[in-house]
Amino acid sequence: MDTAVQEAEGDFTPRDWAQHPPYLSPLYKSTVLRSPSKPLIPMKQGLSVRTGPVFGHDSLDPLDHDLTKNGRVNGEPIGERMIVTGRVLDESGRPVPHTLLEIWQANACGRYVHRWDQHDAPLDPNFFGAGRCLTDAEGRYRFTTIKPGAYPWGNHHNAWRPAHIHFSLFGPSFLTRLVTQMYFPGDPLLPLDPIYNGVPEGARELLVSRFSIDVTEPVWALGYEFDIVLRGRHATPMEG
């Protein structure tokens, strides 16, 4: 539960629609009936949205950041062990400290624990596939997990989602909320994926993580870096 409240000084920069996908993106068929059709109405930012929930360590369990351990029943999860780390920054490059991240993902075979997932690939009894962590004072986060597999979906004939990890972030206000997906470098499914391609050209690449030999731990796990940029703040409150 939220344990405290933050109040931001000054308004937040707007959502940058040159970066974010439009609601309607017809190649991703589910958007056709789930996209608002009327233009968004501009709204001045009041206290009711400049504030937001703060989650502390009491929101976390000790293994929440380690998906190779938090679902164990009788052994280790199967798959390629990996570390995902990066920084959460605002648009000015300032770190977003002590903010909560949630992740969820398929197992190494491309199968989710979710009850609706009917993909004919095995569940891993030792992998749950969800985790949480907080950024540190420099905005840095770190998860240990298993590299997720690609999985088929019904959007079009022979549709496969590229391997990805779902990310959910809060940031300093209700307005900085972001849900996104992290992808892997060189994935041949990326150019074929309508969800990835829903993002404007030129912005998509920001969703692709970087392999890092420095993050990679010898004889243990491969390392990937993924930085996340949230909405920033105007220097002074906007009036008018």
Add this chain to the structure above:
Amino acid sequence: MSQTLKQTPSQTVGPYFAYAWTPELYGRRPLAANRLVTRDMAGEHIRIEGVVYDGQGAPIRDCVVEIWQAGADGRHAPGAAGFGRCGTDDAGHYFFDTVKPGACDPGHAPHIAVTVFARGMLSHAFTRLHFSDETAANEADPVLASVPADRRDTLIATRAETPGGVVYRFDIRIQGDGETVFFDC
């Protein structure tokens, strides 16, 4: 302040978020729930409920509604009702048990900030919930005034006194007839 970095693009929550976001069914501790109220919490205890519909009027069952609100005194304070999260069920239904918030912005009617996520929504949508019994405050509210008059009622939850308590009905129509007003803010 110069903006040197670009915002990370949004992506859909997809269909398989429930075991991470509302994991009680999977035997896990949730980050947040749809019961924000505790027995002794000051203010009027209310339920907010509704159905989320798509552009053909079909209920959306893989949707999450998040809310952020002030307490009955209009303040966002630790320990007050604040953040809530509820996934829709097979009938597209969601609900929150909470307190009716006080007004937190000068000149604004009491309201709750609402965010909608779903499979098929590549970016989330912001709206806000007002209360049908706050007629005078709603008439003076600058955000409601900025909305075309024939769409304002999409932002107003309808109060009903039921045997179980006070219920405000707030359906969310993502698209089409009676489309909920969504904001850029």
